[in-house]
Amino acid sequence: MTILGLKNKSFVFGLLLLSVTLGTAVLGEATLKIAILLVITTLLLIIFLKEIEISILFLLALRSSLDLFTQLKVPAAFGIGIELLAIIYVVFCFIRNKSIQTDSFWWLLFGWTIFQGLWLLLMPLDALGFDVTYLADSVREWLRILIWPTTYFLAMQLKGKVAPQKILSFLLLALPFPLLIALFQLQAGTVRINSTFAHANAFASFLLLFMGLVWWKYKNSLQLRWMWIILLGILSFFLISTRALFVLMMLLVSLCVIIIPQLSLKKIIIGLLSFLLIIGLFSSTDYGKSRLESIASTPLLNSEISINRGILLSEFDRNSFNWRLSHWDTVLKAWEKYPVLGYGLGLSKQSIDSKYLPHNDYIRALVEGGILGLFTYLVLLSMYLARSINLIQSSTLDSHKDLSLVIIALCVAVLVGMVTENIWSHTVFFFYFSVLLAVSGWDWSSPNIIVSNN
Numbered sequence: 001m002t003i004l005g006l007k008n009k010s011f012v013f014g015l016l017l018l019s020v021t022l023g024t025a026v027l028g029e030a031t032l033k034i035a036i037l038l039v040i041t042t043l044l045l046i047i048f049l050k051e052i053e054i055s056i057l058f059l060l061a062l063r064s065s066l067d068l069f070t071q072l073k074v075p076a077a078f079g080i081g082i083e084l085l086a087i088i089y090v091v092f093c094f095i096r097n098k099s100i101q102t103d104s105f106w107w108l109l110f111g112w113t114i115f116q117g118l119w120l121l122l123m124p125l126d127a128l129g130f131d132v133t134y135l136a137d138s139v140r141e142w143l144r145i146l147i148w149p150t151t152y153f154l155a156m157q158l159k160g161k162v163a164p165q166k167i168l169s170f171l172l173l174a175l176p177f178p179l180l181i182a183l184f185q186l187q188a189g190t191v192r193i194n195s196t197f198a199h200a201n202a203f204a205s206f207l208l209l210f211m212g213l214v215w216w217k218y219k220n221s222l223q224l225r226w227m228w229i230i231l232l233g234i235l236s237f238f239l240i241s242t243r244a245l246f247v248l249m250m251l252l253v254s255l256c257v258i259i260i261p262q263l264s265l266k267k268i269i270i271g272l273l274s275f276l277l278i279i280g281l282f283s284s285t286d287y288g289k290s291r292l293e294s295i296a297s298t299p300l301l302n303s304e305i306s307i308n309r310g311i312l313l314s315e316f317d318r319n320s321f322n323w324r325l326s327h328w329d330t331v332l333k334a335w336e337k338y339p340v341l342g343y344g345l346g347l348s349k350q351s352i353d354s355k356y357l358p359h360n361d362y363i364r365a366l367v368e369g370g371i372l373g374l375f376t377y378l379v380l381l382s383m384y385l386a387r388s389i390n391l392i393q394s395s396t397l398d399s400h401k402d403l404s405l406v407i408i409a410l411c412v413a414v415l416v417g418m419v420t421e422n423i424w425s426h427t428v429f430f431f432y433f434s435v436l437l438a439v440s441g442w443d444w445s446s447p448n449i450i451v452s453n454n
Helices: 003-027 029-050 052-065 067-072 074-096 104-116 118-125 132-156 164-174 176-187 200-219 225-241 245-262 265-283 286-297 307-313 320-335 361-394 398-417 427-440
Strands: none
Touching: 029 052, 029 074, 052 067, 052 074, 052 132, 052 164, 052 176, 052 427, 067 074, 074 132, 104 118, 104 132, 104 361, 118 132, 118 361, 132 427, 164 176, 164 200, 164 427, 176 200, 176 225, 200 225, 200 245, 200 398, 200 427, 225 265, 245 265, 245 398, 320 361, 361 398, 361 427, 398 427
């Protein structure tokens, strides 16, 4: 750097210091803070538009660490922030006459999300179970759902600029901080670790998704494959430590989906031993053992216990599955009052004046959106599944097929997990799932796509 350059930088820095000092004296501290915040926001926006690829990759890796600051509303601010960034980027591209990357599935996903806004319009018309008093809650839920197509859109802007393999590898940077926090929780003696997430179940679904991604890395790496096996073991250990029973079933379903297309005795044995090992470790603790034993006292495995009896038992036996039966019964009775259009987006808890979600996403869709809402919900899940099946059929590269297989496994696992859990509320899971969907939709064999060997 030249002496003249240093002098210019020193002059600018001194001018900034003088401006801050004079600004504090003239405008006052509170007004100056707002001004400084606006300047910082403007600078960050300029950086985002100038270094779009690096900015998007950074945002993708950052999201897994933010739920730790839920009480400060950081995750919500992040969601709204990336939605605003996407809008600003579109306007910027129109002004600069630059191309915007989308595909047909993004338009379907975006159109589905816009259609969900119908419930926001119906609420002021008193067409739902709740009136406009609850509109703010529904708007928050709709903005949360809007994150899925927004994330998909941002990932699409990397097409032709960053190799899909590099993007998937970069996503692994979302792991270190959550795993570090989870390790601290284990050392502190936490029974169910939740890491940076609001609930252990959300952390469990996040780990399951990244286990699929790590398996993809193992399958398509030419060197140091043992490293990915070790990472799979670490993720499995933390998965067990969440004490989330539902995720074990999701894991089993995922293993079956991945093994079946290339069925062999070796893969069956490896898959079975892996699952039995995880079950064994899960049941080795008192908590895990009690969770598995509790299933025997439910209508699911005990033919002598009817559903009605299970509901009655839930009042005193502290069995989570029987509690679910009772909770579902209560939610369904509330739905019967407004069967067609439901109560409104994100209002399943309010429909029965409870602090708990339904623990069944199909029932949740029914009570929030009515029969029409459940239909649109099933349409979305069908879109995800059809998209992933179509990708594996059209893929020509083995690495592309493997990623499509991981997505199918996650889709089927989610369909199963939604029966007893609130998977729909796992924002981080669908955030990264949207990235996988976007990247998998590219034609990896096209000369317009930058392909990496790693």
